[in-house]
Amino acid sequence: MTTSSLSKTEFLNEVGKFVSERIAPLSREIDERNEFPKLLYKEMGEKGILGVTVPKKYGGRNYGFPIYLKVVERVARESSAVAASIATHEMLTYILLKHGTEKQKEKYLTSLVNGEMVGGFAMTEPWAGSDVNSISTSAEIREDTIIIDGVKKFISNGTFGDLFGVVVKTGELGKGRAELSFVLVEKKDPGFKMEEKLDLSGNRGLGVAKLVFNNCEVERGKLVGEKGEGFKIIMDALLLGKLSYAAIALGLMEEAVNLCLSYTRERKQFNQPLFNFQAVNFTIAEMATEFEASKALLEKVASKWGRDENLNFYASVAKLFITGKACETALKAVQLHGGRGYLRGEKVEKLYRDAKGLEIGEGTSEIQKRIIARELSKMGMV
Ligand SMILES: Cc1cc2nc3c(=O)[nH]c(=O)nc-3n(C[C@H](O)[C@H](O)[C@H](O)COP(=O)(O)OP(=O)(O)OC[C@H]3O[C@@H](n4cnc5c(N)ncnc54)[C@H](O)[C@@H]3O)c2cc1C
Numbered sequence: 001m002t003t004s005s006l007s008k009t010e011f012l013n014e015v016g017k018f019v020s021e022r023i024a025p026l027s028r029e030i031d032e033r034n035e036f037p038k039l040l041y042k043e044m045g046e047k048g049i050l051g052v053t054v055p056k057k058y059g060g061r062n063y064g065f066p067i068y069l070k071v072v073e074r075v076a077r078e079s080s081a082v083a084a085s086i087a088t089h090e091m092l093t094y095i096l097l098k099h100g101t102e103k104q105k106e107k108y109l110t111s112l113v114n115g116e117m118v119g120g121f122a123m124t125e126p127w128a129g130s131d132v133n134s135i136s137t138s139a140e141i142r143e144d145t146i147i148i149d150g151v152k153k154f155i156s157n158g159t160f161g162d163l164f165g166v167v168v169k170t171g172e173l174g175k176g177r178a179e180l181s182f183v184l185v186e187k188k189d190p191g192f193k194m195e196e197k198l199d200l201s202g203n204r205g206l207g208v209a210k211l212v213f214n215n216c217e218v219e220r221g222k223l224v225g226e227k228g229e230g231f232k233i234i235m236d237a238l239l240l241g242k243l244s245y246a247a248i249a250l251g252l253m254e255e256a257v258n259l260c261l262s263y264t265r266e267r268k269q270f271n272q273p274l275f276n277f278q279a280v281n282f283t284i285a286e287m288a289t290e291f292e293a294s295k296a297l298l299e300k301v302a303s304k305w306g307r308d309e310n311l312n313f314y315a316s317v318a319k320l321f322i323t324g325k326a327c328e329t330a331l332k333a334v335q336l337h338g339g340r341g342y343l344r345g346e347k348v349e350k351l352y353r354d355a356k357g358l359e360i361g362e363g364t365s366e367i368q369k370r371i372i373a374r375e376l377s378k379m380g381m382v
Contacts, residue, residue, distance in 0.1 A: 069298065117163050136150055185218055320369065330352040
């Protein structure tokens with residue numbers, strides 16, 4: 001049987017096997033060296049991991065969004081960095097599917113799906129993070145070309161990506177609001193430079209970088225959507241990004257609970273396994289409860305994908321809740337491992353560093369609260 005004819009369950013089993021055999025053994029090295037093994041993209045492409053939501057005519061598997069989230073969650077149990085890399089790659093894939101022209105889809109989608117090209121989403125700048133309206137990277141749209149100038153920072157897949165969706169300012173809308181547009185830039189385009197690899201504390205290996213566009217010239221055909229449609233495109237991308245980060249957080253939580261369960265059953269103090277102490281088993285009971293609640297929440301929100309007009313509200317609720325719980329769970333896991341949990345190279349120590357980044361990327365927890373409050377005031381009631 002070819003891997004493209006698998007049922008959803010068979011596909012997820014194959015992904016699980018691939019994660020255990022290929023990603024798990026690399027996870028520690030990726031973290032220590034802060035380096036992504038780009039070859040993994042080709043392998044993930046072959047396994048169908050990069051095309052879960054993409055129609056078959058572009059080489060994808062078309063299993064749908066909830067299955068994509070399960071894949072990301074499974075990968076995150078072994079490597080948050082690899083899962084976050086897939087998530088940012090998927091953001092660009094999704095933007096092209098939803099807003100790209102047929103020509104853009106034909107040119108890029110198959111290469112993104114088979115892993116020949118790695119994608120990224122470049123919005124944040126040194127002086128513009130939560131407030132996207134204040135970006136200063138500008139683009140002048142000419143008859144045949146687009147000229148981009150500016151700096152982007154904190155861009156995942158930045159060190160090894162081949163194709164970036166870049167949020168640019170193309171004008172003023174009045175009252176201090178910027179007109180935003182979305183342009184594709186390839187690594188080989190003149191005036192593009194990956195300037196600096198950032199030394200993150202967690203999610204190391206995600207290739208987070210500073211990108212510079214200096215009189216960068218791309219063909220006019222690389223504008224995605226119409227001029228001025230950037231904000232709409234960003235909102236769509238972030239919807240996917242928020243749920244992806246929630247799924248990564250869920251994977252981290254599951255791993256943390258399992259590690260604590262096996263460690264506290266094995267490790268003895270006062271002549272008995274740590275798990276026998278109520279303070280310990282109650283902590284793990286709470287962690288497991290929060291994991292199950294998070295799992296149910298994500299499943300509920302995933303089932304609304306493409307069908308619910310209040311998805312932005314639900315996606316922010318899931319992102320806020322699950323990434324927050326993942327941080328708390330990972331911190332408890334460090335404590336339950338005692339001194340060992342505080343050693344570099346221990347999995348729970350890495351889980352905590354990774355979980356913290358999930359509360360920041362794809363919109364901070366505070367920004368999620370702003371969105372939830374704003375959407376609530378529109379909805380009236382939940
Ligand atoms: C692991 C990781 C991967 C990332 N990948 C990408 C990527 O691929 N592409 C990309 O474009 N960016 C990426 N980012 C950047 C990320 O999107 C930004 O870090 C995030 O949006 C916050 O922006 P900032 O860091 O400038 O913080 P700021 O916006 O300066 O915020 C600093 C603090 O102030 C708070 N704050 C800001 N405004 C408000 C407000 N109105 N009300 C209350 N509190 C507020 C924030 O919540 C935060 O606590 C990544 C970040 C991380 C950690």
